[in-house]
Amino acid sequence: MSVNAVIFDIGNVLIEWNPERYFDRAVGEARRREMFEALDLHGMNDKVDMGQNFTDTVTAFAEENPAFAEEIMLWHDNWIEMASPAIDHSVRLLRALRRRKVPVFALSNFGVQTFEIGELHYPFLEEFDKRFISGHMGVIKPDPRIYEMVEEDAGFAPGTLLFTDDRPDNIAAARARDWQVHLFDGPAGLAARLVEERLLTEGEAA
Known part of the structure; x- marks a missing residue:
């Protein structure tokens, strides 16, 4: 046809689209691996992709995970560097x-x-x-x-x-x-x- x-x-x-590559540069591969193994960052992003507010979703996720809060906010603040x-x-x-x-x-x-x-x-x-x-x-x-x-x-x-x-x-x-x-x-x-x-x-x- x-x-x-x-x-x-x-x-x-x-x-x-490569968040892992960005975080390797931003925080180092070891910290990136630790964070991605501990947290479902792509699941967080799926919520944004389904229509939830970007800022609200990432900020709430950072607040729920204070051990990685600073790194999580990079997903918001430097998003274009991942894309x-x-x-x-x-x-x-x-x-x-x-x-x-x-x-x-x-x-x-x-x-x-x-x-x-x-x-x-x-x-x-x-x-x-x-x-x-x-x-x-x-x-x-x-x-x-x-x-x-x-x-x-x-x-x-x-x-x-x-x-x-x-x-x-x-x-x-x-x-x-x-x-x-x-x-x-x-x-x-x-x-x-x-x-x-x-x-x-x-x-x-x-």
Whole structure:
């Protein structure tokens, strides 16, 4: 079946997302390991991605865990350093698809406030035809409901959507709804898939 629209995840597809790398620099690997083993920081972030207020959520988590309070607040104060840099080749692919008039959507686990921060640093986040951001939707991938919500709004049959994401569980959930999928392991692989689907030429995908 032909592809009518391409759906991009954002974290680790268009923008690198690596809190552990940031904390290794900020507090040292030993302290980072201690903190991440003791606390579910990614679970905290999931609450933000589901729509809870970013500042309130991180501050409350810091207050609940005073032994790591200072480090936890770095998640809030230096968030953009965890969400960087942009993956330039992926951004070029997004823009090449737009030049070809291929509809491009975003489907990403992102908080309301953190997405606003991201927009300030990465103007390409405003270039999608539609953006499906979990914080606004109240549900995160890989919950089947978020894919259903995209289908209800996208205007295309599920089988004509090509979705790329770096997490196998998110890809499996999309495949279960009959979406076409590409497990992202670098922009070169995505570029090859877009050429294979005849959405871009090799030159456009470079």
